[in-house]
Amino acid sequence: MLLTISSTLPPATDLGYLLHKSPFRPHVFELPFGSAHVFYPEATHERCTVALLLEVDPVALVRDRRGPSGEGRALEQYVNDRPYVASSFMSVAIARVLGAALSGRSRERPALAEQPLPLTARLSVLPCRGGEGFLRRLFEPLGYTVSTARHSLDETVPEWGDSRYFTVVLEGQKRLSELLGHLYVLIPVLDDDKHYWVTEDEVDKLLRHGEGWLAAHPERDAITRRYLRHQRSLAREALARLVSEETEASEEREATRNEEEAVLEQRISLDEQRREAVVAALKQGGVTRVVDMGCGEGKLLKALLKERQFTELIGMDVSIRSLELAKDRLDLERLPDLQRQRIKLLHGSLMYRDKRLAGFDAATVVEVIEHLDSPRLAAFERVLFEWARPGMVVLTTPNAEFNVRFEGLPAGRFRHKDHRFEWTRAEFESWGRGVAGRFGYGVRFAPVGVVDAAVGAPTQMAVFSR
DSSP: OEEEEEEOSSSGGGHHHHHTOOTTSOEEEEETTEEEEEEEEEEOSSOEEEEEEEEEOHHHHHHHOOSOOSHHHHHHHHSSSTTTSOSHHHHHHHHHHSHHHHHTOOSSOHHHHTSOEEEEEEEEEEEOTTHHHHHHHHHGGGTOEEEEEEEESOTTOGGGOEEEEEEEEEEEEEOHHHHHHHHHHHHHHHHTOOSSOOOTHHHHHHHHHTTTTSTTOTTHHHHHHHHTTTOHHHHHHHHHHHHHHHHHHHHHHHHHTTHHHHHHHGGGTHHHHHHHHHHHHHHHHTOOEEEEETOTTSHHHHHHHTOTTOOEEEEEESOHHHHHHHHHHHTGGGSOHHHHTTEEEEEOOTTSOOGGGTTOSEEEEESOGGGOOHHHHHHHHIIIIIIIOOSEEEEEEEBGGGGGGSTTOOTTOOSSTTOSOOBOHHHHHHHHHHHHHHHTOEEEEEEESOOBTTTBOSEEEEEEEO
16 A cells, blocks of 8 residues: 655655655564555655555454454455555554654754645545545545546456545645644545554544544544444544534634734724624615624624514524623613514534524624634535525625735734634635535625725625525
8 A cells, every 4th residue: 555745845855854754765664464664756856755655464464353253254354455455554554654743743844844835645545435525525625636536346347337446646735744634534534444443542543633623624423433433432422522622712712802803903993894784785685584603792693683674683603602792792681572582692613514504594704714724614615505505695804905004913914813814805706706606606795994995995795695
């Protein structure tokens, strides 16, 4: 089984420092089930490729195997695909042979270990129970460009059709530790098998290597079940811990997320201008039932509650503290019965499919997406546009070009430390048109705030409609 990883960031041979393996000689490692070879097919200033070649010894596997015996089982022990395909054996080899790189440690190049690199990974034969669609649903939300070539069952007998084996190439701007972590978890998930018994310590491994991306992955549940070999008790434990950790992190971010932006933008009352623009767009759309996704402290909900046009309002947020503040701001306990029946606050994550969000005329997403990294943004796109699927979506985000007009904001800095990105107008429109095209919406764009002739308005708004 062969895995190669290539870097094209000069000097590309620095990849050797991250892997703790010299590009100028081969390396051999003995493992319980065979041998692992690390070598470099190419090592130049412009491009460096490392290869991890895994030789699985089927006889060694049989010596250590415990379980049912019999003629059929005996044959399967010796005749199988394990020596030739990427599986949990490859994950173990990554952990044992490339453990320092997997953990993100590099004594000689610590800054490079934290830097996203232009990386290409190629798996020569990867089994995929679930087909190419499932394979893409695992890697594409993580920001990879995925190329595949499916292998036939037998090239000499084409009528037998295709096999479940693929050659897979992944390209992306990633830290090396990120790429290795994704491969470590997802290779056995695609194979849907492991060569060893899964116990509670596998939950810790999954959460450790899935930190920062698994909780928000659109296929989180499937990944968890398959990685833990469909052991329900372990899967429930892992999922509960994932949700708990994500909620705690969101609570911490929510406590400070608005402070810097509020100070920065208060001179131009941008917060109020955003709410007015969103309310105006909703009124123009003629909608009556609205869900505010990521409602925060309820400022937009309070503005919407004043308009009789909106007969049903839902505010959802992952932060319980924010929902408590929204409840106080809206004064829900003192509202007249008819008013109180119009509005409801829900605790939930925007990353996961939720039946309570389906069927609304419109959804609002105000200054939310810039707080989401690539996997979370991809998950949120599906939650909103594919599953909740409102008739209209009104979404705002900062215009990065306008940042030069904010006094006291250093060049290259985001408006808030929790922002994962801030887009230019061209970048926002490219994203918006891509989302609209994928999910069957039309989209228009509008500035929010005073428009500067050179850099545009401080906030940009997209209005999606079906």
